Amino acid sequence: MQAETFLVEMEAWNGLDAVMRVTMIARRAKLIPRDLNASFEPSRVRIVLKVTGDPRETRWLVAKLERLPEITSIRARRINGDYEETLVA
Amino acid sequence: MEGGGLDVKHCLNWSGGVAENGTRLVDHAARVLREMGVGEVFGVTGGSVMALLDALYLEDIEIYMFRHEQGAAHAADAYGRVKRRPGIAVATSGPGATNLVTGIANAYFDSSPMMAITGQVPTTVFGRDAFQETDIVGVAAPITKFAYQVRSPREAGPALRTAYRLAYEGRPGPTLVDLPRDVQLARYAGCEDTETAYLPVDFHKYRPPRPDPKAVRKAARILASSARPVILVGNGVYWSRAWGEVLQLAELLQAPVVTTLPGKNAVPSSHPLVMGPAGMHGRLEADAALANADTILAVGTRFSDRTVGRFGPELREKKIIHVDADPSEIGKNVEPSVGIVADAKAALRAILREMPALPARDTKFLQWLLEIRRRYEEAMKAWARKLRGLAPWKVLKALRQVMPADTITVTGVGSHQMWAEQHWDVYVPGTWITSAGLGTMGFCIPAALGAKIAARDRPVLCIDGDGSFQMTMNNLALVRDYNLPITIVIFDNRALMLVKQWQIYLYDRRIVATEYSRRPDFVKIAEAYEIEAVRPSSLSEVKKWADWSVRAREPVIIIIEIDNEEDIVLPWVKPGDWLTDAVKPPGLEDLDLVYKPLAEKEVTVHAG
Numbered sequence: 129m130q131a132e133t134f135l136v137e138m139e140a141w142n143g144l145d146a147v148m149r150v151t152m153i154a155r156r157a158k159l160i161p162r163d164l165n166a167s168f169e170p171s172r173v174r175i176v177l178k179v180t181g182d183p184r185e186t187r188w189l190v191a192k193l194e195r196l197p198e199i200t201s202i203r204a205r206r207i208n209g210d211y212e213e214t215l216v217a
Numbered sequence: 218m219e220g221g222g223l224d225v226k227h228c229l230n231w232s233g234g235v236a237e238n239g240t241r242l243v244d245h246a247a248r249v250l251r252e253m254g255v256g257e258v259f260g261v262t263g264g265s266v267m268a269l270l271d272a273l274y275l276e277d278i279e280i281y282m283f284r285h286e287q288g289a290a291h292a293a294d295a296y297g298r299v300k301r302r303p304g305i306a307v308a309t310s311g312p313g314a315t316n317l318v319t320g321i322a323n324a325y326f327d328s329s330p331m332m333a334i335t336g337q338v339p340t341t342v343f344g345r346d347a348f349q350e351t352d353i354v355g356v357a358a359p360i361t362k363f364a365y366q367v368r369s370p371r372e373a374g375p376a377l378r379t380a381y382r383l384a385y386e387g388r389p390g391p392t393l394v395d396l397p398r399d400v401q402l403a404r405y406a407g408c409e410d411t412e413t414a415y416l417p418v419d420f421h422k423y424r425p426p427r428p429d430p431k432a433v434r435k436a437a438r439i440l441a442s443s444a445r446p447v448i449l450v451g452n453g454v455y456w457s458r459a460w461g462e463v464l465q466l467a468e469l470l471q472a473p474v475v476t477t478l479p480g481k482n483a484v485p486s487s488h489p490l491v492m493g494p495a496g497m498h499g500r501l502e503a504d505a506a507l508a509n510a511d512t513i514l515a516v517g518t519r520f521s522d523r524t525v526g527r528f529g530p531e532l533r534e535k536k537i538i539h540v541d542a543d544p545s546e547i548g549k550n551v552e553p554s555v556g557i558v559a560d561a562k563a564a565l566r567a568i569l570r571e572m573p574a575l576p577a578r579d580t581k582f583l584q585w586l587l588e589i590r591r592r593y594e595e596a597m598k599a600w601a602r603k604l605r606g607l608a609p610w611k612v613l614k615a616l617r618q619v620m621p622a623d624t625i626t627v628t629g630v631g632s633h634q635m636w637a638e639q640h641w642d643v644y645v646p647g648t649w650i651t652s653a654g655l656g657t658m659g660f661c662i663p664a665a666l667g668a669k670i671a672a673r674d675r676p677v678l679c680i681d682g683d684g685s686f687q688m689t690m691n692n693l694a695l696v697r698d699y700n701l702p703i704t705i706v707i708f709d710n711r712a713l714m715l716v717k718q719w720q721i722y723l724y725d726r727r728i729v730a731t732e733y734s735r736r737p738d739f740v741k742i743a744e745a746y747e748i749e750a751v752r753p754s755s756l757s758e759v760k761k762w763a764d765w766s767v768r769a770r771e772p773v774i775i776i777i778e779i780d781n782e783e784d785i786v787l788p789w790v791k792p793g794d795w796l797t798d799a800v801k802p803p804g805l806e807d808l809d810l811v812y813k814p815l816a817e818k819e820v821t822v823h824a825g
């Protein structure tokens with residue numbers, strides 16, 4: 129399977145603890161991390177994770193992250209021109 | 218708190234000082250727990266959690282004093298499995314909390330509902346390496362479904378309710394709430410009116426969706442056209458109470474049912490289509506069924522390497538239909554032909570509805586499996602006759618004759634567990650509790666106590682090994698302290714036998730750090746805890762003592778001495794091998810586990 133790059137965009141609550149939970153799962157995925165960004169608002173955290181690897185592994189990562197109680201929304205986009213794919217609704 | 222879920226303005230009455238009984242945050246927490254139906258907790262007290270235990274006491278919630286927090290966590294885990302709602306383990310900050318970790322991890326890997334509540338140092342000294350400070354939320358985060366530190370009194374009620382509910386919602390799992398000491402002792406009166414019920418969690422996402430009709434139709438078509446479909450049952454079938462649907466579908470397809478180690482809990486062993494557990498130490502007929510299936514319908518299982526040996530080409534050649542409530546399990550280890558994210562019961566009912574009328578099924582494959590079973594049982598009988606002492610599997614069969622059908626059976630981890638996996642018959646779903654995913658030695662005694670607390674009217678049998686027993690035997694104190702008469706059987710080979718077995722087969726017989734001395738004397742250990750202990754020399758004595766324990770409602774420790782040169786658990790699929798490569802018990806060397814349809818006529822059929 130050819131490696132591709134994905135942006136995983138999440139919204140969460142519970143501050144840095146949410147970022148900790150996300151990274152604890154992401155580090156177990158067989159993907160190469162490219163970038164991680166988190167921005168904090170009073171009751172919301174936006175986390176963007178950029179990874180490269182097998183789309184199936186990315187799909188597993190997104191499904192696993194979506195299970196976190198802290199995650200209120202999640203979307204993954206393939207970085208490939210204009211093409212977008214939502215891996216988990 | 219930036220990014221927090223609640224608007225955490227402190228309650229106006231929170232002065233940070235010590236409040237009077239009844240008005241403390243912990244009093245409110247105890248009331249919340251009581252409202253959720255919590256009647257008992259398991260734990261060990263300490264400076265950072267004594268206020269909570271004080272409040273639980275005042276709220277008439279019973280506190281079971283375990284002798285080590287790991288025991289409390291295992292008890293909560295087993296209690297949760299029996300009651301189908303979370304057991305609660307309580308510990309103080311620092312070492313108390315970290316002692317819970319193994320038990321929490323065990324519950325995580327076996328998807329068991331439990332909730333840990335830990336005390337924490339005051340918020341004023343957070344991060345300053347205060348006495349008995351540990352970041353338990355950070356420690357427990359990767360092994361919990363949810364872990365939350367309460368930083369304001371107003372969060373405590375929502376956090377407890379959320380953690381309790383998350384522990385059982387959807388796929389069960391452990392949760393943790395960390396309560397700093399100053400928060401526990403804060404004055405709370407006045408906050409309740411403005412308190413939200415829960416933290417901002419979308420519980421709805423944990424409820425499995427309805428099975429996708431298109432996927433269900435495809436699954437039914439594949440099953441109907443399969444020559445050798447096999448149903449692989451995991452413990453998700455127990456949580457969904459779907460054993461009836463599994464057996465109905467198996468009967469319709471005349472398909473053998475194979476289980477995982479924890480999935481043994483989900484279907485009755487006595488059903489003629491149930492072949493038992495497959496995998497590293499599975500039964501031969503189950504390994505053969507799974508290996509030779511052309512289609513595997515896997516329900517409520519993660520497809521562990523322990524069950525399928527390896528995720529190699531053999532598995533990829535099969536059609537896999539994977540049903541699981543957790544979407545992250547589909548395709549995790551094995552890419553299925555059809556993945557169905559749904560509750561097991563709902564999915565199986567939908568598949569049953571879509572099944573077309575089937576012509577009479579060819580039962581040659583089943584007959585071949587039953588012939589393997591017959592030869593396997595004969596070989597085990599012959600092997601038992603050659604052993605110097607009692608054969609573990611004969612002891613298990615003798616025990617099964619006297620223990621009531623609804624006995625809750627708990628195991629430790631080691632060779633005794635593998636013998637029980639192969640030879641203990643589970644008659645009633647929900648009566649088999651083992652540490653499968655994590656493989657935690659020391660699980661049996663505290664888990665058996667937790668199961669007994671959950672079901673005081675039912676017999677509880679702990680099948681343990683000497684190594685596993687020694688890791689948590691201090692919790693035997695609870696047997697008399699709280700009148701918990703459990704029946705304990707120790708397979709005493711004075712070795713860490715499964716590891717020694719690997720040393721014999723895989724490390725040129727270099728026996729390193731796996732053989733124990735004769736110390737301690739387990740009879741004296743039993744005496745110290747005022748428990749009867751016996752060393753039976755015959756199967757009839759084993760039965761007599763087990764029967765006495767059940768009838769008299771008295772605890773007993775039955776010690777079965779086993780020669781650790783002879784205690785080799787076979788069959789055994791070596792790590793990385795495929796199921797048909799299993800090392801077979803003596804006398805079965807000629808038995809081929811590869812099904813050869815063209816040679817069917819040559820197979821002698823013994824359908825009984």
